[in-house]
Amino acid sequence: MQAAKPNIHYQVTLSSIAGHTFDVKLTIDKPNISGQVLSLPAWIPGSYMIRDFAKNIISIAAKDDAGNTLTIEKLDKQSWKLPPTAKKAHVTYQIYAYDLSVRGAYINDEYAFFNGTNMFLAVEGQTQQPSSLRLVKPDSAKLAHWQVATTMPSHHPLSHQFGEYWANNYDELIDHPVLMGEFDIIPFSTSGVQFELILAGGHQADMARIQQDLSIICQHQIDFFSDQPPVKHYQFITLLTDNAFGGLEHISSTALMYSRKDLPSPYQQGKMTDGYQVFLSLCSHEFFHTWHVKRIKPEELFEASLDSEKYTEQLWIYEGFTSYYDDLSLLRCGRITQDEYLKIMSKNLTRLLCNKGRFKQTITESSFDAWTKFYKQDEGAVNNIVSYYNKGAVVAMCLDLSIRLASNKQYSLDDVMRHLWFNHGKVNVATHPTVIHDIVRESLGLDLSDFLDAALYSTEELHFENLLSQFGVDVINQVKDNIDDKGGNINKEPLLYDFGALCADKEIGVAITQVSEFTSAYEAGLQVGDVLIAMNNWQVSKASIKHIINNLTLGQTSELIVLRDKKLKKLSFEAKPTQHDTIYLNINNPQLATSWLG
Incomplete structure (x- = not known):
């Protein structure tokens, strides 16, 4: 239930489908008597790029409670100031919403979607105050069947109604994406958590199969952290298109974009296609962030303001580790086989070896430069930068295997993750740049500093071949089968000469x-x-x-x-010889492999 009476009130109305606009009304019960400053975020947590959401504000006006016009002063690209007033202030503004992405706001004839960072002006000095949100149901008879999907608290949870919602503070307000429109709801529950997969955009998917698979994956991840889950209600809000991919984590939900044709169909009779495996991996990745990003956080992003870049070299921990566990979770809960998992890892290793940028940028530099290099990649990216997602996942695998070997298989990276949860995420303590060094040394009693220093602060190659061999897995380096070869298969008709x-x-x-x-x-x-x-x-x-x-x-x-x-x-x-940069992983000792893969 609502904890305190809100002093700040927002109202959102879908004003035009053809014009792709929302009308927003902000009422401030007690504006700053010296003049109230309002601002809109420049970026959204989890997506490290300045996006200048304020550019989508078409118009803005204000009045006091007596109906007098308040002249608004624009301070900069994303900030405004109201004149002093002792009365309530009512600010109205219109938002253009045609960014079909997980981080944006978008309106079409089937649904309207938005993130709070695009929509809600922050009331400076009052961002710790509770606020309310009223979602106005469209008055068009054609939209009478529209529903709402959001995990923002309300008096009618899980009812999908328009009406009143609330948040304890501004950070919570903008961390609950909202979908209004036509969509299918696939509910399931596990460990006391009510889950909903929301599918908007139309599909012909086998919903019963997705429900079963997601339920098993979510249960596995809850069990993984060996604690009560930090949420009671969670949504996978999925915008389906002909060809799209994306995900963005939130405090108790995720916004996803995916290709409807890659969801499983009933006629496939349980076959695990590549497209469906990637969808489950995406869901696994974003749900893992419920612990690892939304609650376990680097110090540089802990309660970070959203007006400018906030740099950290720790993204390899957060996106890299999550990229390791997303597919590993599918294996551990039986959604894919060991061979299918090793095929995925083969592709990850191939991607790294085909990336010449790994010789120029360290993984910590990649994390720090995410704002300007990773999120603004150009045609030279493959030659000049390395991905903290991709290399981070390979570092995580190497660290996992190294911990298992150094501890005689007493410990693994799982123990590091649980330490991060119980000693950081659960108790609201941010992580520092050497947190992994410290956990491995102090909590596990192992000295892996040489490996970690080289992996994080140099461009030396990662010696994954030797590590995998000690777990019964052969690393077979091949030439490409074709110019698009991503690895994972034995190549019988290779490309004889290099193309590049x-x-x-x-x-x-x-x-x-x-x-x-x-x-x-x-x-x-x-x-x-x-x-x-x-x-x-x-x-x-x-x-x-x-x-x-x-x-x-x-x-x-x-x-x-x-x-x-x-x-x-x-x-x-x-015509020059082709490079042996395409990986195939093969199990030569099932017992050793199972000691890692389970």
Whole structure:
């Protein structure tokens, strides 16, 4: 129930579907008598990039309780100031909402979705005060069947009604995304938590199967932390499109975007497709964040203001560890097999080895530079930066195996995670940059500082081959089977010579989308955006590149015909040996492998 009487009141009305606008009314019972400052966040927690949500405010006006106009002074791109008044202040503003993403606000004819960071002006000096939110039901008869999905507290939990909601403070207010519209609800419960999978956008999915699988995954993660879950109600709010992917964690929910065609259909009769496995992994990842990000937090992001960047080198702990456990959880609760899990890990390792940026940027630098490099990737990203998600997951695996070996399998990374929960997340204590060093040394009694220092603060290669071999897993380094080979399979018909670029088919030729350093394509001078028309006098398509390359001889020089900025160019391409950067993991000792994989 509501803890205290709110002093700040918001009201949201869907004003136009065609214009994609919300009308918001903010009432402040006790504005600052010296002039009340209002502001909108510049970024949303969990997505480390300045997004300037205030740019979507179309208009703003204010009156006092007597109906007198209050002249608003704009202080900067995201802040406003009301003049002094002893009466209540009523601020009305309109939001443009056409950002179809997990971090934005979006309106179409089937639903309206928003994050609080896009919608709710903060009342400076009163952000610790409780607030109320009224969601106004659209008056159109066509929208009479619309419902609401949010985990924000209300007098009618789980009823999906329009009406009154509340939050204890501003941080809570903006941490409950809201969906209004047409959607399917898949409920399930476990360990006293009421879960709901919300599917908006239309689908033909096997809802019973998803319900069963998600229930098992959520139960596993609750059991993993060996404690009462920190939530009583949790929603997976999922916006389905033809082709989308994304997730953003919140205090008791997650906003997801996914391709409806990759959800399981009844006719598949229980088959685990790659698309469905990725969906379950995404749900697993975001639910794990309920503990690890939303409650276990780095000190730099602990109660961080949202007006400017907040830098931390700890994102490898939070996104990297979560990226390790998301798929491992699927294995541990029987949703995928050991072979299927190792295929996923093979792809993660392949992705890292194909990333030349790992030689230029450490994983802690990657974390610190997330605002400007990871979230603003350009065509050179593969050559210049490393992902704290991808490399972080590989570091987590190596750390897990190292702990198991050093402790004679008495401890694992699981013990580190539970320490993080009980000594940080549960008791509201932020983590510091050397927290993993300290837990391993002080709580587990192990000295892995040399490994951690090298993994975190240098660009040295991670020696995962040796670690995996001690758990009965062979690491087989192969050449690519084709230019898009992501690893995970034994390659029987390899690409004989190096290419080094990714591409997409055009009506004639292929468009170059990525060029890796120190490859034949790179040395030939191919650039992102080029249209490669012919190679060795043969017109190319994505499917034909392998055939053309495999008919060359080592050292042979071929001519590339390229269209660049509507100019025809001829480049010289030399056939060189392919790199062994594609990984296949194979179990050679099931007993040893099971001591890790369970």
